[in-house]
Amino acid sequence: MSSNQQRRFALLATAVTLTGLMGQSAWAQAYPEKPITMIVPFAAGGPTDTVARIFAQSMTGFLKQQVIVENVGGAGGTLGAARVARSEANGYTIFLHHIGQSTAPALYRKLSYNAADDFTPIGLVADVPMTLVARKDFPAKDLKELVSYVQANKDKITYANAGVGSASHLCGMLLMSAIKADLTTVPYKGTGPAMNDLLGGQVDFMCDQTTNTTGQIKAGKIKAYAVTTKAPVASLPNLPTASAAGLPGFEIAVWHALYGPKNLPKPVADKLQAALQHAVKDPMVKQKLADLGTEPVAPARATPAALDQFLRAEIVKWTRIIKAAGVYAD
Template identity: 75%
Template sequence: MKRFMLPALAGVVFFGASSAYAQTYPTKPITMIVPFAAGGPTDTVARLLAQSMGAKLKQQILVENVGGAGGTIGAARAAKATPDGYTIFLHHIGHSTAPALYRKLSYNAIDSFDPIGLVTDVPMTLVARKDFPAKDFKELLAYVKANNTKVTYANAGLGSASHLCGMLFMSAIATDLTTVPYKGTGPAMNDLLGGQVDFMCDQTTNTTSQIKGGKIKVYGVTTKKRVPSMPDVPTLNEAGLPGFEVAVWHGMYAPKGTPKPVIDSLVGALQVALKDPTVKQRFADLGTEPVEEKRATPEALRAHLKADIDRWSPIISKAGVYAD
């Protein structure tokens, strides 16, 4: 009898401890790891969420920028963190492309994390320096095809959203362009504003204010529908690239093994934040919007991540783009 009762008793003790922990969680500030430099689009999303989620949890959420290697350095740190709910991790679509882009990863994009939920789908924009000669997308297409060795396409580095969008664009127009990789979106945008590079594809969270300020030209958005904050900008599908679509989704994770009651608390805080009028307005100003509540769940993020890994792996493999 004793042999059979002990495991059951252990389970009761563990459940009781887990429940008690969840009831007191959090008792100290939480760190949200963002695997990119401060000031970029993912950092902007993170800081909006951190403020609202922190208010719900009654603890400060500190954003820690751990950039480098297309987000994999920050991801590795998050994967190795203590699974106690005091480290969470916000990443974008790059989390689904890293397994194909990098030959060696110290973590598994799916198995090393407990998903919390999807956050937002951010459209991208095809933009150029202010004095780029093409007036519209039709002229842009003709120009880059005729001058492919001279035209420079900036991106924020291997595995970045702008890199992925650029690969799809070059594949769609069957033209290879001269790419100029940067260490982040900020430096790439600075050189675009300064006229050192010709054009790039980047998230609306990073381009909307520059477009509205007339500092750069815009040729189209990469989603099926136009962006409400820029209703006059056509989709690339409308402009002449049928079926072209890419959005930069963001997801929130915790290290694998984080207690479920703690995950539930974080899910609840995330869902409250996504309904926060201030967050919704700021997202709208940046050309995006929060996901529906049913998508801000661990199950939805897990399924979305798996589907995107399956989508991007053959595209990256065909392009022959890898990093050690």
């Protein structure tokens, strides 16, 4: 190749690169041009749905396009996850999921997606405490009595959860291990339906996120025994921690995070990341989450790198726990 040909080739390559960069820049400036669908892999009315709708409202204001929450429940959140993994990587389908994203690889022998590699991480969203609650007329007065009563009546007690892989399932699994009692579990297609049956007295107790229980606890519609954090929750000041109330070391928080499909274009991912950064700093988001016993993550955790590192570490941790427990969904 002559020197003139080399120069022409170099100029052509530079022009192509600049055109691509200009195209990406224009795309970033134009995006979003229509509403965005935020998939929540659980039924409406549950705790993850509640968190998603709060963040969707704030992100809508930032992006100047509506972020619409769509509930795609079933199979412990894996149906919704699979739908997002198969969706077009254009930024118009995003995904808000909780800790179940890290437990699915161990719980399900056959997943149609890779939980760590088939999504574009956008950032962590919130850490939500769990609460141990029971039907309003449950006999036990405090957590110590609850543990004793459950151990003595384990064949008669029913424990509700939102399905295999849900936060309530994981909390229940840890609880049964801690108190050495296998209980009859009643799985639902989401925490909302499970809470409805707890309110109606059809099931005895459950472990659920504060975003779903705080209002019911304050209204006196269910009996609360403990919160699963190291320190008491400000919105439930009279509720002791599980460690202080009789279950030393029993702590679990449910983290939530935002993702896009794999290979999301960087300009689009950056725009969504900026919207998430706006949301975790938004006073409206902070107030609404505070009312529900939680708060958004620090901005440093609401980043792609932080989520990617955290998710991979959580997958390793929960794989070890679940395999040791011998619990599988299929």
